[in-house]
Amino acid sequence: MSAREAMIKRMKDLPSTHLLGTGTPMCAGCGGLEALHEVYDVLGENSVFVNAAGCMTLLSVYPFTPFRGSWLYTAMASAPAGAQGVRDALDILLEKKRVTKAEDLEVAVLTGDGAAYGMGLSATSGAIERNLDFLYLCYDNEGYGNTGQQYSGATPHAAKTATSGGPRGFAGYKKDLFAIWVAHKPAYVATVVGAEPLDLARKIEKAKQLTGPRLIIALAPCPPGWGYDPKDSVDIGRLAVRTGVWPLKEYVDGKVVHTKIPHPRRPVEEYLSKQGRFAHLFAPKRNEALLAQLQAKVDAYWAQVSE
Template identity: 70%
Template sequence: MSPLNKNTPPLGQHHLLAGGTPACAGCGGLENIKIIYDILGPKTIFVNAAGCMTLLSVYPFTPFPGSWLYTSMASAPAGAQGVRDALDILLAKKRIPADEDLQVVVLTGDGAAGGMGLSATSGAMDRNLDFIYLCYDNEGYGNTGYQFSAATPHGAKTTTSIMGNPGYKKDLFAIWAAHRPAYVATICGAEPHDLARKVAKLKNIKGPKMLIALAPCPTNWHFEPSATIQIGKLAVQSGHWPLKEYENGRVTHTKIPKPSDERPQVEEYLCRQGRFSHLFTPQRNETVLAEIQAKVDRYWQEVNDHYAG
């Protein structure tokens, strides 16, 4: 394995995001945020929607050397609009010099992103707001003990779907891309090169820059905290979590998994998480496992056909 610090965008030696947060040990969401913050730098304001990360700052403790504003579950992108517009006004009127400007970043979970926050998110893209939108996707309402959200994958056990989620994960990437924003990407903290390249790139893009970060959650997906990165890598390698980006009307896959007979089967990813244990014990649920695998295979077949065609 090659060293991570060579030939890649800066993955910091010391990190901006301070320790001492109340986030769970092994939090995949926090790992994403930590790396992204290092690349964006301290001249950043996080505008936070209700979710796990609400509790990153609990009075009087904040891990941010830069700024943070907590808004509400539904309206963080609107908070970003207010901050961005205000900064633009202050800059235009020269009430603040250019070096006082801030990069505005919405920080939201998948529950808000795919549910009540969607209207405000759509509005912000519609208005071509110059901001970064970071959704840490732990595929459920994690902060309330893991109920299924619009982002929960099919078959996953949550506290409100104890037999497995009958629904399917909402395709936020496609919904966002349909707005034709400046940039959309999926990322995963277990693939830091890919993540760092994308974040370094979007720093120089104006307009709405939308990120969905897979955030493996030891607490609610039920795996050992030490396995967060392994789970993330398996999600990517098995093809379950496609890494891709949208720009100028085109979708590009940034990491194509091996052919279906060579890559890890999805069940290798699923079987390591307690939220899918009912698909394996007391007996295997071949129907659901096959359905999930087939969906992933079909996805990549379509991607390959598209590139071939």
């Protein structure tokens, strides 16, 4: 643990002033924005966010931007390639001494799960294999949120979305993007959630100290997409961790370490029952089989963790 990372022990150690500007068009209670503003506080304004199409594309709508640093919107599929271009250009400018070190920026990719798990996956894979020195932040709200929450490669099993409205919800299973990224052996991979700001801040601080590809998936509770009152955003994020649905972990130096093992682990039902997208599991009749299956899946994950 680095010194700076070790300094983040309590909420008190988090920054008290926030860098990300107010006045964004993100929904009230947006879990993605919560994670982004926590990340930005640690990452700092000497950064350029290279964005892929998604909810957060609307963060910068002419002439308004919440960023104190820089921003570049690309397209849905190729934000990591945009980061490549910016990073390479900055390196060239530094090498050729056309700019000073003080002008350098941390290059960060910002995408939703639609881009990260799907259309942008090959661009991400390419950037990792080229050992691009960048930070990748995926705000994962488990669906194509900006278009009204259709299912994506990140949608969990059984969740109701605009394109999986049947009695069993989404038939597929959430893709394990963490494992896909880890398989590339990048410098750093971590899962975070805005509801656990200390864990998040430590991880971003750690990522900041490393070079190479550093990839972060932030679970982004989404009031309209997941069907809950905005005020519950933090509680739902916290429940995702405490029920074991969203394991907080990191990959560094070739090892995966869980940074917060829920103990005792709360029943998955506590997480599911608070969200409209899982309401069909509870009414008009409890779907015991499906609930048991979802619990078993989480149990199996944690069984393998403790082995």
